[in-house]
Amino acid sequence: MKPIVTLTLNPTVDKSTTADHIIPDQKLRCAPPKFEPGGGGINVSRALKRLGAASIAVFPVGGPTGTLLRELLEQEQIQQQPIETESRTRENFIVVDASSGQQYRFGMPGTPLSPQEQQQVLITLKSLAEVPEFLVISGSLPPGVEPEFLMKIVRAAKSMGIKVVADTSGPALHQILQEGVYLAKPNVGELSKMAGVDELDSEAVAQAAHQLVQEGKCTIVVTSLGPQGACVVSQDLVDHVPAPAVKKRSTVGAGDSMVAGLVYGLATGLSVRETVRLGVACGTAATMNPGTELFRKEDVDKLYHWLLQQTLPAAAA
Ligand SMILES: Nc1ncnc2c1ncn2[C@@H]1O[C@H](COP(=O)(O)OP(=O)(O)OP(=O)(O)O)[C@@H](O)[C@H]1O
Numbered sequence: 526m527k528p529i530v531t532l533t534l535n536p537t538v539d540k541s542t543t544a545d546h547i548i549p550d551q552k553l554r555c556a557p558p559k560f561e562p563g564g565g566g567i568n569v570s571r572a573l574k575r576l577g578a579a580s581i582a583v584f585p586v587g588g589p590t591g592t593l594l595r596e597l598l599e600q601e602q603i604q605q606q607p608i609e610t611e612s613r614t615r616e617n618f619i620v621v622d623a624s625s626g627q628q629y630r631f632g633m634p635g636t637p638l639s640p641q642e643q644q645q646v647l648i649t650l651k652s653l654a655e656v657p658e659f660l661v662i663s664g665s666l667p668p669g670v671e672p673e674f675l676m677k678i679v680r681a682a683k684s685m686g687i688k689v690v691a692d693t694s695g696p697a698l699h700q701i702l703q704e705g706v707y708l709a710k711p712n713v714g715e716l717s718k719m720a721g722v723d724e725l726d727s728e729a730v731a732q733a734a735h736q737l738v739q740e741g742k743c744t745i746v747v748t749s750l751g752p753q754g755a756c757v758v759s760q761d762l763v764d765h766v767p768a769p770a771v772k773k774r775s776t777v778g779a780g781d782s783m784v785a786g787l788v789y790g791l792a793t794g795l796s797v798r799e800t801v802r803l804g805v806a807c808g809t810a811a812t813m814n815p816g817t818e819l820f821r822k823e824d825v826d827k828l829y830h831w832l833l834q835q836t837l838p839a840a841a842a
């Protein structure tokens with residue numbers, strides 16, 4: 526299998542800690558902080574690693590936080606192609622109030638990317654040692670990056686024969702789909718926005734996704750529905766996959782885990798029906814772990830086989 530390339534334009538170092546009680550005005554004593562690499566594509570790379578797949582994470586980095594981000598990824602043995610930036614990489618802050626178990630997540634503004642740095646991102650993608658089969662573009666856009674930049678990336682990738690998997694939102698998602706991608710993974714809210722409506726029931730989800738396929742915006746649309754699982758639509762397929770019932774601890778990272786499962790399934794030659802079940806298994810397995818932790822491979826395997834047996838017996842046989 527060729528390595529999968531992930532692109533994270535707005536990466537972060539996530540610093541997380543715990544405090545006994547979060548109260549105003551007083552000094553709060555916190556537990557020693559944990560530092561983790563973050564940002565859509567970077568999380569997809571970390572989740573792919575857990576599935577046993579190699580990936581190359583492409584992302585801009587700068588300053589001391591950028592150095593830390595690179596070290597953290599090195600520790601996790603994730604291959605990387607960083608692009609140096611003048612501004613320092615952002616650091617997000619997550620704190621859990623131990624008395625209530627509630628988690629507070631503070632997101633900092635992203636690191637601006639100059640036009641030259643954006644150009645460098647494009648050059649990096651065009652000059653990868655090996656042309657990948659899949660490029661996963663995931664996460665938000667940092668300041669200074671217009672959604673049109675994503676179109677340039679998609680155009681370049683497609684001209685190299687690369688299949689693009691997109692997981693982003695708002696104007697970035699709208700714009701990327703104008704260029705047309707292989708697979709998009711909106712959640713139901715993101716799909717509703719694109720369809721210009723407040724809410725979509727399950728039949729309307731399939732219809733809205735089908736319209737994206739008809740318009741040539743995606744070959745496959747996987748709409749994630751949180752605890753309701755996912756709906757996959759392609760030219761000749763509509764399939765709803767329920768999420769297995771599990772003890773939910775934290776949904777952080779569920780979307781990125783699902784994207785990793787989807788691209789892994791496609792890259793290893795699973796059918797689209799099997800692939801979406803693997804995606805749901807990864808997403809749901811991620812909800813079984815507390816905090817920012819991704820999934821455990823054993824949980825994914827169990828949930829995937831359960832889903833095959835319950836909803837696709839022929840494939841499980
Ligand atoms: N409460 C839950 N119970 C079981 N599975 C869940 C739950 N929440 C999410 N999942 C699983 O994770 C997948 C992705 O979740 P979701 O639809 O919330 O994506 P998302 O909104 O893109 O998430 P993120 O906030 O991480 O970007 C779902 O399709 C499902 O398999």
Ligand SMILES: [Mg+2]
Nearest residue numbers: 692712780781
């Ligand atoms: Mg998401």
